[in-house]
Amino acid sequence: MEKRRVVITGLGAVTPVGNDVETSWNNIIQGKSGIGTLTRLNPDDFPAKVAAEVKDFNVEAYLDRKDARKMDRFTHYAVAAAIMAVKDANLIINEENSHRVGVWIGSGIGGMETFENQYDVFLKRGYRRVSPFFVPMMIPDMATGQVSIILGARGVNSCTVTACATGTNSIGDAFKVIQRGDADAMVTGGSEAPITKMSLAGFCANTALSTNPDPNTASRPFDKNRDGFVIGEGAGVVILEELNHALKRGAKIYAEVVGYGSTGDAYHITAPAPEGEGGARAMKMALDDANITPEEVDYINAHGTSTDYNDKYETAAIKAVFGEHAYKLAVSSTKSMTGHLLGAAGAVEAIFSALSLKEGILPPTVNLVDPDPDCDLDYVPNEAKKRSITYALSNSLGFGGHNATLLFKKYE
Missing domain, CATH: 3.40.47.10 (Thiolase/Chalcone synthase)
Known part of the structure; x- marks a missing residue:
């Protein structure tokens, strides 16, 4: 079908x-x-x-x-x-x-x-x-x-x-x-x-x-x-x-949803699996669902909670999925400004991801002054960047070992 x-x-x-x-x-x-x-x-x-x-x-x-x-x-x-x-x-x-x-x-x-x-x-x-x-x-x-x-x-x-x-x-x-x-x-x-x-x-x-x-x-x-x-x-x-x-019906279109991944860690009730293994599988699943390569992704709206394990392991998961391209794409956490809206977080971040695609602006990660050595990607520190992008990915990770990823594409 x-x-x-x-x-x-x-x-x-x-x-x-x-x-x-x-x-x-x-x-x-x-x-x-x-x-x-x-x-x-x-x-x-x-x-x-x-x-x-x-x-x-x-x-x-x-x-x-x-x-x-x-x-x-x-x-x-x-x-x-x-x-x-x-x-x-x-x-x-x-x-x-x-x-x-x-x-x-x-x-x-x-x-x-x-x-x-x-x-x-x-x-x-x-x-x-x-x-x-x-x-x-x-x-x-x-x-x-x-x-x-x-x-x-x-x-x-x-x-x-x-x-x-x-x-x-x-x-x-x-x-x-x-x-x-x-x-x-x-x-x-x-x-x-x-x-x-x-x-x-x-x-x-x-x-x-x-x-x-x-x-x-x-x-x-x-x-x-x-x-x-x-x-x-x-x-x-x-x-x-x-x-x-x-x-x-002549509707305006913000973006296209092209991929979705959802996985379970089967590891711990609150801690993420080591190296973000479950999150990595969710991202890979979303890419496969959209039938695109990792190199085509331009921006990731990260789960980015400001907790020790999440930020470190999410970074590791991004590297596992994107390889060397992880250092070329942009990653940011809007939770640096919204805080963590728990069950609403992923929905709000999906909105920000769609607007990033439509308007060609990457939201910043504010308060990033002294990066963790284990977190060495481009997190769009402190100021938004203007950049035309084609694919944006959004991650959410939850207690119970839930991992979910959405992949959006610029609509033209």
């Missing part, structure tokens, strides 16, 4: 660097960070003092207040990003086509804030006072569920939960849905709202988070003085369409 071609026709985002795609992208290419001192919680209660929080977000611009109260914050972000993406794509969903438009939006941990708040209610006031919306607010698939209801999209409806690989896996799986002919369009991405007491406590307990109190230097991927990731929040959603479907 011939594979159908799939393109990106709409973008929507709520991120620590902006509450829409245009603002987020402009801040990214200017090297402006969205990381600040933790305000949603008391920083004195945690060794991690900084976070990448969404700022000045007004959910009532997208939802009625009564409806919003029945949703967790991660669903608010997903709904907003999805509405923006559909509007950007000028995609009309109606009775005629709704069964051919699907939704696939993932979340790494779902409604943690709702869980914590309602557990407090239960302890203080008993089960009768727990919200009847507790379960549907908390479960990770409710972002997809609510978006499909609001948009009226009745096609494939699913939710991926693969920790920090969630956003990339979601887009990759949605890509395959269209490619094999089960839908003509998919609303897809990831959403996360993990800046909560227990989330922060858990990540602090396993020493994953940076304890650097300076927001300007806490997230520094590939720098030898990195000491952990900075937790972030938000959502990224893209509209994927079958190429002829998009052309027929």
Whole structure:
């Protein structure tokens, strides 16, 4: 069976660097960070003092207040990003086509804030006072569920939960849905709202988070003085369409999705496999899926978390796949500015990768002052570069040994 071609026709985002795609992208290419001192919680209660929080977000611009109260914050972000993406794509969903438009939006941990708040209610006031919306607010698939209801999209409806690989896996799986002919369009991405007491406590307990109190230097991927990731929040959603479907309705096209790889380490619940072996296989799988050679890739938006093992092993994986070409392509981590959005990270980074292709600009890795000797590639340090590129690859790696890679091509 011939594979159908799939393109990106709409973008929507709520991120620590902006509450829409245009603002987020402009801040990214200017090297402006969205990381600040933790305000949603008391920083004195945690060794991690900084976070990448969404700022000045007004959910009532997208939802009625009564409806919003029945949703967790991660669903608010997903709904907003999805509405923006559909509007950007000028995609009309109606009775005629709704069964051919699907939704696939993932979340790494779902409604943690709702869980914590309602557990407090239960302890203080008993089960009768727990919200009847507790379960549907908390479960990770409710972002997809609510978006499909609001948009009226009745096609494939699913939710991926693969920790920090969630956003990339979601887009990759949605890509395959269209490619094999089960839908003509998919609303897809990831959403996360993990800046909560227990989330922060858990990540602090396993020493994953940076304890650097300076927001300007806490997230520094590939720098030898990195000491952990900075937790972030938000959502990224893209509209994927079958190429002829998009052309027929005159849609603008940001980029083409041409390859997807997904693998498991089968090694450890939190640590990556030595030398990034699983990540290397995911990248190779995406290249093979697109039927291109490693030498054709121009740019990699790295997972680049600013943790010791990730940055070192992801670099090793890139070298294993690309050989000498690894030193010729550009690699950058936008998490240096957005922080780590967990299940939303890959979706937001897919948006940045598509815009890099369309606009010929490579986002920088900020705060890269003293590179780790084991991290010796071109990480586009501190300033964006203008460069026309044809292929961009985006990596996401998650707890549980999940590895996911998307490959994008400039559309001409």
